[in-house]
Amino acid sequence: MVVQAQEGRLTERGRVLIATAVPAERDAVARGLSEAGAAHPAVDVVAVGVGPAAAAAGTATALTTAALSGRPYRLVVSAGIGGGFQPGAPIGSVVVADALTAADLGAETPDGFLPVTELGFGTVTHLPPPSLVTDVAAATGALTGTVLTVSTVTGTAARAAELLGRHPGAAAEAMEGFGVAEAAAAHGVPVLEIRAVSNAVGPRDRAAWRIRDALAALTEAFGKSAPVLESWNRT
């Protein structure tokens, strides 16, 4: 569901769509862009809901609406807080995805998990433009790595270890990136994912989530990313 859209100014380069899960994340991103002042790109920040299905539906709706109105987006960014794999991505750090991977899309077998690609279907990974990843990470001081999309938040050390075993390049997990990327891919638009780490991936301890710190880190990251998002163009 699109909760609210906040629209910035338009430029000749086209517009950027930023999809968060919840309004608090949307507002944190919008604050960062607004603090960047005139440097911020033509941007809509929308809260599309929690999980990959809501993210795909909300993002696809926004992309279709924009295309039909003759003002298409040139870039889609999945953004919000996320869990960080330790010790690489500590709480408060920011991760820019160099790959957006669906970690639980597939089949469980007695011999382990099989991704849908090994069943002969679809895709499990979308790759953002490498130059954009590099430039946003440099501007923000963020880490880069795979961001996993999960439908179930990891809650045990064993599950965290299993995910890292299957995805050694994983830096963070969240619940929307792959859904946003599927919608972007259907529209032929490049995708990026930026996550501020609110908690460690591992044994569930909701009281230890540092949501306020992560939202502040998200705001700062988008303030620093604004000029890059504005100037980056697909070559």
Ligand SMILES: O=C(O)c1cccc(C(=O)CC[C@H]2O[C@@H](n3cnc4c(=O)[nH]cnc43)[C@H](O)[C@@H]2O)c1
């Ligand atoms: O309660 C609040 O004030 C609040 C403010 C902002 C965001 C939230 C959320 O609960 C957002 C849920 C969102 O966070 C992502 N997330 C965060 N940590 C993890 C994780 O360890 N594993 C998977 N996802 C995580 C996820 O994308 C959710 O959509 C609350």
